[in-house]
Amino acid sequence: MRLIRPEDWRPSGIDDLEPEAWNALRHEGSACVVAGPGAGKTEFLAQRADYLLETGLCRAPHRVLAISFKTDAANNLAARVRQRCPPEFANRFVSVTFDAFTKSLVDRFLNAIPADWRPTRPYEIAFPKHKAIEGFLTTARLHAPPEWHSEIAGYGPSNFEPKVVGSYRLPMGPIAPQNAAEFAVARWWAAQLRPGQTSSLTFVGINRLAELLLRANPYIRRALVATYPFVFVDEFQDTTYAQYDFLLSAFHGGQTVVTGVGDDKQRIMVFAGARHDAFQRLQTDFGGARFPLLFNFRSSPDLVAIQYVVARALDPDAAPTVAQTVCQVDGDVAQVWTSQTKEAEAAHLAQWIANDMVSRGRAPRDYALLVKQKSDEYEQEVAGAFAAHGLQIRNESHALGKTSLQDLLSDELTRLAISIFRLGATRRAPAAWQLVATSVLALRAVGNHEDARATRVEAELTAFLATLRTDMAATAPSKQSALDFITRIFDYLDLDAISRTYPEYGVGDLLKIILEAFCIHLFASVDGAPNWTACLDAFEGVNQIPMMTVHKSKGLEFDTIIFLGLDDRAWWAHTPGDPEGVAAFFVALSRAKQRAIFAFCQQRGQRNNVAELYQLLTAAGVPEIAI
């Protein structure tokens, strides 16, 4: 494959980048790319990957490593690079989550972890509940020397693990506690490693073990650094103590170029241990140059102006951003709707969406219902009123095994398998055929110029689909038939080939997690489906309105967002002045391309603690309307 000279390289799939993005893209050292909502951070990373790979600045066998926090973000970025970059290059782009990456290191090199900290093989993954951590801290305090009691009593169940354990570097040998923190951390590790039993590790623990592994084994670290001269970290503002320390031990002080991309104003993971100073640390420790991006490619100018009012509440020095799109709606781009009862609210909402869809020619997936938490509850409350207008809600935050519906649907392998199902259910699915044919050629490792092999592989695919189509036509959707077809399709795709071809499935447990969730969701989708097309529509949420928590909405965009439950009950943890609450509000508001609606219902709760959020809307000129 011919390389392009850096000065001749042009972005692919988009017209251009903003000037500062060009500077960041060409910058040779580490960089902090700080950009507000809609600035095109994902696009920027995809273009930079393309630039590094196609120009040979990252030459085979070297790879670009992209680390994200959420599975769907990692998948979206991998997919974007595949769209932008020829397959020979895209194969050297590894897009994974932090947890999957550190877990893959621990799993691969478990025997190289110093003996005092080595977990059992296999080990369990633990997700301890609030109450269990509270219990652990009480017992730790009771067993501690009296002079350390009060400090241990000050640790909260939500910040002990991310902050105290997360920021504690393990020594090579056992801990000889010299203070309260070391005492509590040593007990915590004993409860994770569980001598004589199967170890039970949280992801904070796994991150810490991966860091220790690299510190204890310079040759593993050298191999890592040699493989990945370029490292991207998306949503850098959410980097936790343990994750940052891992980055430091892995990539500091060598040739690795780290590009951190994110927005401090969207920092909504402090509760999960996000550092407040991640970007400053990247500047100091890695010499990261700062590149602020100032365009907003998502939201209309009036919405960008409202976002700016909220942005300044989070950072008085926030720079104004420049909208690149135009307004397509008449009247207000944002409104607050107040109602007295949940029934009245749901009925109005459903009617309004149904009308808006018709008058503006919009589809259900152009809208999103956002909530602070407990989407299952809101779904139950409004589903009936929506159904009365023929509208269906799709709760994307719903859990499916170890993942969520949202992560499953954005997964590449899921999209490939569902496309095969589509080709089995119908003859005319050109987009599905395109995706399947390209993917199968990649899975069978057919090179660009191997025309004869390509023809053979395509003929095999055609034959496989013909039999599948005949059998699906003769078989009604049921759990058993769904399972039979799933098995047949994944056998055809070949799980080993999937792990080899798509780097994200080669590390960690992603493949297993996706397969399990795929089965759960397909079994639910066959329920009541008269035929396979209806079953697949239910699986993919065709014609359904997505509902999700603000945390799940991060990184996404919709024509219209409707935030349900802007009240003290839903925002129970919010105290006036708390930047994380305002940041969550900012994230919700900034998902909208054309319109944002905030719904307040008296029956749900008061609006005292969240009064400041309403004040921001008022200051931005957003009107309040009784419905």
Ligand SMILES: Nc1ncnc2c1ncn2[C@@H]1O[C@H](COP(=O)(O)OP(=O)(O)OP(=O)(O)O)[C@@H](O)[C@H]1O
């Ligand atoms: N250079 C560009 N030219 C045109 N459109 C772009 C460009 N960069 C991004 N976009 C589009 O702008 C929108 C926002 O991009 P993206 O989702 O990457 O933003 P983001 O910075 O990650 O936002 P957020 O932080 O709010 O999630 C997307 O629809 C994307 O396709």
